[in-house]
Amino acid sequence: MRVMPLVRVGIVTVLVSVSLSAQNLSVELQRITQQATVTGDLRAAIEGYKRIVARAGSNREVAAQALVRMAEAHQKLGDTESKKIYEQLLRDYADQKDAVAIARTRLRQSELAQRQGDKAFRMVWSVGVGKSGGNIAQDGRRLSYYDGCNAALHDLADGTNRLLTKPGECTDWLAISRDGSQVAYNGRTTQTTYSELRLASL
16 A cells, blocks of 8 residues: 555656646757847857757657757758758658758749749840830740830840731730640721630731
8 A cells, every 4th residue: 555655646747747847948048049140140049959859759749849940050061961851850850840840841932942943034126215025935036025005026036027917907815825826816997996706827
């Protein structure tokens, strides 16, 4: 009968010890983050976060928070380790919803930035004063544009231009067909209020 109270005391002692350990890790996590903010020493902060993850044990919440902070520090340093850490959070800490949500958002942002960075931009033609662009054919060869109020086409391959509207006519709408074989536009004279929808072969 005397053994039971001792067992209970032992269980309470263990629970208190675990609670204090978790609290100490959270305090240490905040301290490392604040110190990194003040000193700007991100590499020292990363080492501190690694120690917290190693000591966290079953405290997955603190470990996930430390991994998020570690990934953020790597991002600020401009290296690629952050991606690996965010992927680790998605893979190994799916039960930590807040950390997973942050990781998923950061990975999506990184992927979008990568796509934008991979795009190659080049000027294919300067339309000039009094002209504005319309749309480009799917084959990438012809570009519809407005020359004043006239409908026109520019051939990007040979650099030639072609007016579609007749003398005295204007347009305010034109588009190249999906297959690139025709262009549709509206033609109207400056003296009339009505217009005709027209198709021109390319």
